[in-house]
Amino acid sequence: MNDAIIEVSHLSKIYKTGEIQTAALSDVSLTIKKGEFVAVMGPSGSGKSTLMHILGALDLPTEGTYFLDGKEVSKLTDDELAAIRNRKIGFVFQAYNLLPRTSAIDNVSLPMEYAGIAENEQKEKAKKLLTLVGLGDRLNHSPNKLSGGQQQRVAIARALIMDPAIILADEPTGNIASAQAEEIMAIFQKLNQEGHTVIMITHESDIAEHASRIIHIKDGKIVKDGNGHKQKIVKNNN
Amino acid sequence: MTILKLTVTGIKNLAVNKMRTGLAMLGIVIGIGSVIVLISMGEATKFAVQSQIQSIGSNLLTVSPGFQSSGAVRGAAGGATTLTLEDAESIRNSPKVTTVKYVSSEYSGRAQVIAGRNNTNTQVVGVEEVYEKVRKIAMSSGKFVSVNNVSAMSRVAVLGPTVVEDLFDEGVSPVGESIRISGKTFLVIGVTKSKGGSGMQNQDDRIFVPLTTAQKQLFGSKYLTSIALEAKSENVMTAAQNQVGYLLLERHKITSTAEADFRIMSQADILETATAVTGTFTSMLTGIAAISLLVGGIGIMNIMLMSVTERTREIGLRKALGATKKVIILQFLTESTILTFVGGALGITIGICGFYAYSLFNNSTFIVSVGSVLLAFVVSAGIGIIFGWYPARKAANLQPIEALRYE
Numbered sequence: 001m002n003d004a005i006i007e008v009s010h011l012s013k014i015y016k017t018g019e020i021q022t023a024a025l026s027d028v029s030l031t032i033k034k035g036e037f038v039a040v041m042g043p044s045g046s047g048k049s050t051l052m053h054i055l056g057a058l059d060l061p062t063e064g065t066y067f068l069d070g071k072e073v074s075k076l077t078d079d080e081l082a083a084i085r086n087r088k089i090g091f092v093f094q095a096y097n098l099l100p101r102t103s104a105i106d107n108v109s110l111p112m113e114y115a116g117i118a119e120n121e122q123k124e125k126a127k128k129l130l131t132l133v134g135l136g137d138r139l140n141h142s143p144n145k146l147s148g149g150q151q152q153r154v155a156i157a158r159a160l161i162m163d164p165a166i167i168l169a170d171e172p173t174g175n176i177a178s179a180q181a182e183e184i185m186a187i188f189q190k191l192n193q194e195g196h197t198v199i200m201i202t203h204e205s206d207i208a209e210h211a212s213r214i215i216h217i218k219d220g221k222i223v224k225d226g227n228g229h230k231q232k233i234v235k236n237n238n
Numbered sequence: 239m240t241i242l243k244l245t246v247t248g249i250k251n252l253a254v255n256k257m258r259t260g261l262a263m264l265g266i267v268i269g270i271g272s273v274i275v276l277i278s279m280g281e282a283t284k285f286a287v288q289s290q291i292q293s294i295g296s297n298l299l300t301v302s303p304g305f306q307s308s309g310a311v312r313g314a315a316g317g318a319t320t321l322t323l324e325d326a327e328s329i330r331n332s333p334k335v336t337t338v339k340y341v342s343s344e345y346s347g348r349a350q351v352i353a354g355r356n357n358t359n360t361q362v363v364g365v366e367e368v369y370e371k372v373r374k375i376a377m378s379s380g381k382f383v384s385v386n387n388v389s390a391m392s393r394v395a396v397l398g399p400t401v402v403e404d405l406f407d408e409g410v411s412p413v414g415e416s417i418r419i420s421g422k423t424f425l426v427i428g429v430t431k432s433k434g435g436s437g438m439q440n441q442d443d444r445i446f447v448p449l450t451t452a453q454k455q456l457f458g459s460k461y462l463t464s465i466a467l468e469a470k471s472e473n474v475m476t477a478a479q480n481q482v483g484y485l486l487l488e489r490h491k492i493t494s495t496a497e498a499d500f501r502i503m504s505q506a507d508i509l510e511t512a513t514a515v516t517g518t519f520t521s522m523l524t525g526i527a528a529i530s531l532l533v534g535g536i537g538i539m540n541i542m543l544m545s546v547t548e549r550t551r552e553i554g555l556r557k558a559l560g561a562t563k564k565v566i567i568l569q570f571l572t573e574s575t576i577l578t579f580v581g582g583a584l585g586i587t588i589g590i591c592g593f594y595a596y597s598l599f600n601n602s603t604f605i606v607s608v609g610s611v612l613l614a615f616v617v618s619a620g621i622g623i624i625f626g627w628y629p630a631r632k633a634a635n636l637q638p639i640e641a642l643r644y645e
Contacts, residue, residue: 053639056558058558058637058638058639058642059637059638059639059640060637078562078563079562079563079564082557082560082561082562082563083560085557085558085559085560085638086559086560086561087560091558093558093642097551097555097558097642099552099555100254101254101255102254110556110559111559111560114556114559114560114561114562114565115560158559162560
């Protein structure tokens with residue numbers, strides 16, 4: 001029985017700028033199993049974000065195949081892709097990407113809106129998740145009234161609202177203080193224990209050590225992949 | 239998502255950025271409003287001119303003296319002395335003229351008029367009693383010139399309202415008072431109702447006296463300055479024009495119509511000329527309206543393109559969270575439809591109110607041309623919706639990450 005949720009083989013992504021071709025990813029093959037907590041590390045420009053976007057079905061590879069839960073992503077229709085982004089994957093962006101001038105609770109419930117779930121159910125779930133990430137008292141604040149860490153936690157709550165199998169996080173601790181970073185790692189480890197597959201990008205090794213497996217990327221290639229480190233466990237006070 | 243839900247979300251999204259919404263709406267409001275005001279203004283002018291001319295009488299033909307040729311020398315038009323009372327009499331009595339109901343002989347000239355300490359210089363018109371019917375004169379007090387006044391060569395006068403204003407103090411009834419026209423005393427027997435018009439064409443700045451009195455006592459002339467004819471109906475205008483024309487040619491012993499020493503103008507001719515003039519005016523206004531619609535349209539287009547392009551990142555994000563293409567396009571279509579309909583309604587209201595203010599201020603007719611409202615609305619709404627929908631569709635077709643990275 002194959003319990004791989006993500007299976008990528010010979011993946012390449014080439015950007016064309018006029019005559020110049022830049023390979024962001026070249027010949028990447030990777031398998032991630034259900035319930036893994038993976039950190040992707042690498043210097044800036046190494047292609048880790050590109051890999052993440054392809055895994056999140058936000059972008060398509062130039063070459064190679066990507067099987068998500070047994071389905072080849074590049075062969076899916078636009079509407080099927082939308083459904084995958086909506087239900088299967090929760091994406092936490094580096095730049096949070098919250099809708100401006102829109103309350104935290106409305107931001108969090110947006111994926112449910114697209115899934116066609118009733119309004120009261122949306123609000124109830126959003127409230128629960130915002131409370132979980134410690135923002136129960138800021139439901140109606142718009143992003144510009146929240147700190148970077150708080151915005152990041154709103155983005156995480158939004159990624160969780162559809163109970164996705166996979167959570168993808170691009171530099172989830174990139175713009176916030178280390179105390180808050182620990183809190184976010186605690187949330188991720190808790191989710192991982194509950195059975196979610198978590199993949200996160202980071203360039204800080206002490207953050208990466210919270211994962212059970214670390215993949216190093218350089219110049220669009222995987223240079224090291226393994227779990228030869230001691231996983232840091234954050235004490236959960238929830 | 240249901241239409242209700244889409245509308246609610248659309249209003250919410252529009253309310254989120256009030257400045258952008260306001261600016262986009264402003265373009266539509268100005269575009270529609272200005273077109274309505276301009277086109278309605280043209281229509282109202284046309285209507286006003288036409289109704290004024292029609293108030294003079296629609297079956298009216300006017301015979302006036304033309305050029306008088308003696309050898310190679312040509313006199314000035316209208317200055318000729320070619321029409322006589324006998325001409326008028328023969329039109330009235332000739333068996334060849336079957337289509338004319340009334341013949342009104344007229345002699346008009348300018349004279350100095352004095353009443354008490356006031357004086358004015360005005361148009362004095364010598365008339366017969368039929369003038370009242372032919373020229374559709376309505377009396378506000380007293381009587382018009384009678385048959386007896388004409389045959390007895392009475393020194394009686396009927397005043398137009400402007401003359402009354404010039405000669406008499408407010409509240410004084412002029413009927414029964416006497417005035418002096420060119421030094422001769424006249425008894426005022428009536429005052430006419432206002433007919434409108436202004437400047438040289440002011441039909442209220444007139445004094446009517448018996449034709450015989452005007453010819454013999456005031457101006458010393460045996461000729462007429464015009465003969466007004468009322469045809470039996472509007473359909474026989476051309477026949478009447480021909481019958482009278484040939485009769486007069488015969489009487490004046492002129493063989494070629496090109497050498498006629500008189501002119502016959504129908505009300506339709508005058509109306510046609512006036513319509514041509516106001517038509518030019520209206521098409522000029524329509525041209526200006528078309529330009530403002532074009533400029534307004536480009537404004538709407540720019541703001542819609544800008545605001546949707548600015549939201550490309552938002553579209554990327556919505557796609558990343560699981561929105562389908564259809565939902566995104568519907569959302570933007572709803573937003574631009576709400577925007578253009580609300581803006582359109584505002585523009586129509588402001589346009590109609592603006593034109594109402596103009597008509598009050600200028601004392602002109604208030605007609606709103608439905609065509610202009612429809613045209614303006616369809617054009618601006620069309621532009622608004624197309625340029626709200628097109629960039630949204632383009633952005634929705636991008637991969638989410640490309641839209642998110644859009645700068």
